[in-house]
Every structure is written in C-alpha cells, then in structure tokens.
Amino acid sequence: MTGGARTGLICVEVPDDSLFGPENLPYGVFAPPAGEPRVGVRLSDTVLDLAALLDDPIFLRADLNALLAAGPTRWREVRDQVRELAGTALPVDAQFPLSTVRMKLPVRIGDYVDFYASVDHATNLGRLFRPDSEPLLPNWRHLPVGYHGRAGTVVVSGTPVIRPNGQRRTGSDAPDFGPSQRLDIEAELGFVVGQGSTLGVPVTVDEFSEHVFGVGLVNDWSARDIQAWEYQPLGPFLGKSFTTSLAAWITPLDALANARVPLPTQTPKPLPYLRGSDDHGLDIDLTVRWNDEVVAHPPYGRMYWSPAQMLAHLTANGASVRPGDLYASGTISGPDPDQRGSFIELTWGGTEPVTVGTETRTFLADGDRVTITATAPGTAGRRIGLGEVGGTILPAR
Missing domain, CATH: 2.30.30.230 (Fumarylacetoacetase, N-terminal domain)
Incomplete structure (x- = not known):
C-alpha cells in the first residue's frame, strides 16, 4: 500500500x-x-x-x-x-x-451556492457602490441573499489561481477585454452537505445538523472589475466562476459544539420558515495573510444570517440538496478596518493601499499568495484549527 x-x-x-x-x-x-x-x-x-x-x-x-x-x-x-x-x-x-x-479536494461537489450573510460586508459594499443611497437593499434583512456558483471550478487549497480574463468597463460605455486588474479575495466559511433531502420538501432550521456534515474554509476569488460590469441585472458570473478554493480539511460539526454562540439581533424578525428553536452562530476567528503579512482578522461570530437559516432558505422553494453539495457564507467581515475579509473593503475600493511586506497593494498582483486560517473553541478547553485555504496568483493566459 x-x-x-x-x-x-x-x-x-x-x-x-x-x-x-x-x-x-x-x-x-x-x-x-x-x-x-x-x-x-x-x-x-x-x-x-x-x-x-x-x-x-x-x-x-x-x-x-x-x-x-x-x-x-x-x-x-x-x-x-x-x-x-x-x-x-x-x-x-x-x-x-x-x-x-x-x-x-475532499468532496465531489454537485452544487455550490454562495451567500452574502455578513451585515458588515454588505454595508461596506453598499457604501462603496451606492454612496448616496442606503447601504443595504430592502430585501437584505428579510432573507439570506445568495447565488448559485460554479461547482466545477471549486479546487483544493494550494491549487494555483490563474488571473481571469473578461470584459472590463474602461470609463466609457464601451468595455474592453483583458486580464482582471482588480483581483480580490473573499474569506468565507463553507458548509458541506452530508445527508441529502427530498425534492419538493424544504429543510427546516432545526434540521440543520441532520443534513450538514461539517465546515471548511473557502476563498471565493473575485474579479471586481469584471464583476462590476457584468453583474447587472442577473448577478455574479465570470467575475466569480473562474476559481473558488476549498480547504483540504473538513471539520465535523460535533467538533464545534463549544463554538456555538447566539445570533445577533435580527430586525425585523425573520419569517417563520427562517426561525428555529436551536439556531445559532459560530465563534470562529479567521486570519488573512497576504504574502505572509497578516492583514485581517475576520470574525465569523458576527454573521447576521446563520448556517441553518442559509440552508433553510436554499431549500425553501423545494430545491433539494445532495451529499457533497457546498454552500458558503459569503465574505466574513467585522465593523473594524482590520476585520474586513475582502481587499475591496480593506483598501476601500482601492483608494487606501495597504503595506504588504516592502510593497503596497490595492488588489492582487501576479505572484501574490493569500492564505486564510481559522480557529475556534474546542470541546477540551483549547482551540482547534480549521486548517487553511491558500492559493498563488498566476498570470492570465
């Protein structure tokens, strides 16, 4: 052997x-x-x-x-x-x-869904993209916003990330085509579905632990210039689908029993299908390293929508889940500048460069490496690790 x-x-x-x-x-x-x-x-x-x-x-x-x-x-x-x-x-x-x-890659992924569950991240992007309007759109506090991603381009941690090409708006109404110049990360937590569900039968909030096996760190690499031009009116497409990285290690839910924390106050009160008797968040602390420089500490415990609520909403219309399906939290961010889990937030749209080693950066350069790690309270009085998810940027082809 x-x-x-x-x-x-x-x-x-x-x-x-x-x-x-x-x-x-x-x-x-x-x-x-x-x-x-x-x-x-x-x-x-x-x-x-x-x-x-x-x-x-x-x-x-x-x-x-x-x-x-x-x-x-x-x-x-x-x-x-x-x-x-x-x-x-x-x-x-x-x-x-x-x-x-x-x-x-630890699982054979049939479907991948990415959510937008951090109120701090959603508020930051709203302020960046809509400075003269309310940062949160009217639906955000009523449902976990999400979109279906591309399961076939989810790769295991360590797989190189090739800079994507796409249409980019140049300042006029006419776009050009070329390598993304605003390549970004999204530090996320992924949830691996274990036992599947029946088509037409929603999964309730309190059935979460019967259907989700465990968690793994996710980096949903994002080409912000491609995304900004293409996403209206149907949402993310080529700006997201080129690569999503998943950690090699999947931590079972039972190992996170001591990491459960109450959800933040949800106002207005969610509709009945998004409420349960055993709903909770998770006290997981992430660390983002950019070329070995620590640049952010996103806190998962502040997430507005819970993992169980995301699964309940994902299946609320009767959509089924299967063993190996993956859904992710969306970017994890906190209220402080050093808690932002994407570089578009960290550099405030590229207007506030950060120091990475001896250089300054706004978005990712070829050769840059990003590594995301995380820890959580364990069941034996000490912290446990969730491994890492990392990747190095290669030039566009």
Whole structure:
C-alpha cells in the first residue's frame, strides 16, 4: 500500500498546543507516497488512514461522499471510533506524516451556492457602490441573499489561481477585454452537505445538523472589475466562476459544539420558515495573510444570517440538496478596518493601499499568495484549527 514494509504499533504524539488534537479530527482525502487517494483524519501533523484503521471500504475512495450519504448516526459512530483509537498505539502503516502526502479536494461537489450573510460586508459594499443611497437593499434583512456558483471550478487549497480574463468597463460605455486588474479575495466559511433531502420538501432550521456534515474554509476569488460590469441585472458570473478554493480539511460539526454562540439581533424578525428553536452562530476567528503579512482578522461570530437559516432558505422553494453539495457564507467581515475579509473593503475600493511586506497593494498582483486560517473553541478547553485555504496568483493566459 505504501511501497515498502512498515510494521509495528506507535502512538501519535500530540503536543499540548496542537490545534489538531483528538477533540478536532477533521476529515480529508489524501494520496500516500505510493498509493491511491483515500479518506483520512488529521491528528496533530499525522494523517490516519481510515480504511486501514477501521477496515471499511467506504474510506477507500477519492472523496468523502459515501460517508456523507451515510447520515449523522454513522458520522458519530466513525468519530467515536477514531477518538477512541487516537489515544492508543496504532499500526505504523496506517499513519502518514502530513508533509509526505498529497491532499485532494475532499468532496465531489454537485452544487455550490454562495451567500452574502455578513451585515458588515454588505454595508461596506453598499457604501462603496451606492454612496448616496442606503447601504443595504430592502430585501437584505428579510432573507439570506445568495447565488448559485460554479461547482466545477471549486479546487483544493494550494491549487494555483490563474488571473481571469473578461470584459472590463474602461470609463466609457464601451468595455474592453483583458486580464482582471482588480483581483480580490473573499474569506468565507463553507458548509458541506452530508445527508441529502427530498425534492419538493424544504429543510427546516432545526434540521440543520441532520443534513450538514461539517465546515471548511473557502476563498471565493473575485474579479471586481469584471464583476462590476457584468453583474447587472442577473448577478455574479465570470467575475466569480473562474476559481473558488476549498480547504483540504473538513471539520465535523460535533467538533464545534463549544463554538456555538447566539445570533445577533435580527430586525425585523425573520419569517417563520427562517426561525428555529436551536439556531445559532459560530465563534470562529479567521486570519488573512497576504504574502505572509497578516492583514485581517475576520470574525465569523458576527454573521447576521446563520448556517441553518442559509440552508433553510436554499431549500425553501423545494430545491433539494445532495451529499457533497457546498454552500458558503459569503465574505466574513467585522465593523473594524482590520476585520474586513475582502481587499475591496480593506483598501476601500482601492483608494487606501495597504503595506504588504516592502510593497503596497490595492488588489492582487501576479505572484501574490493569500492564505486564510481559522480557529475556534474546542470541546477540551483549547482551540482547534480549521486548517487553511491558500492559493498563488498566476498570470492570465
């Protein structure tokens, strides 16, 4: 399986300050040095081969979809088994140093939806784009605004991002065509659907945990100049669809039990289908690095619309979800300048450049790298990590 004999039993060493202890155990798909992709769990800086440990062919796959489809009872059984094994000596041939494996896109994504759930982000963009009007459009506080993205261009963290070409308005009514000059990021949290739903039957707010398996960091790369010209009247298209990056590790909802926080006050009160008895936000702190320079700390705990409300709205018309579907929160931003999760906000439309190393930037240059990480309160009294989502900009083709 690995190209050489590896025998014996050893324990995985987990430092006290590790963000990936046995209370975390995120899932991913990895390829060992000499083997086919399969499902693994991260423990400290080691990847555990679940097919070898649990002797179950459901994990000898290049995606998590079979596990996702098995439903929440099976998810919890697997998590309990792995947590029990994590404190014991394990077969050497079921352990791989993280640095020796190749991480793959963890899920086979059928549909991707992106929301616009941060009141701070929506307010900032409203002030930038409509300075003489109310920043929030009339519908914003009544429903989670979203759009369908392109599932086929969701890639795993680390995949290079090729600068997109498109139509750009030049100041006159006539556009030109060429590489985006206002290439941006959107620091987001993605939600991976596990158990699907029935066409025509909405998912309620209180059914969220029965249908969503876990979360992963997302960077919804955005070409603002292409977007600004094309999005009226139908919304985002080529300015968004060229690449969306997803973290290699999907953190199960059970690992975030201590990260639950009350939602902010929602005024006006949402319609009944957007209300539930067990709705909540998540206390997750993100960090955005631009060429290794920390430029922002977006707080997910301030998001106006909850993950459960987004799923309920997504299915309110009877649309169904399937195992592996992904929906994302939209840009996560806070009220302070250093909490803005996109560069169009951070540089206020490009009018306030930021220092990145020895240079200044407004939008992304070729060769720039962006890495987004996040932590949350864990169930063992210490913080857990959500891995990272990163990518480097390559020139347009």
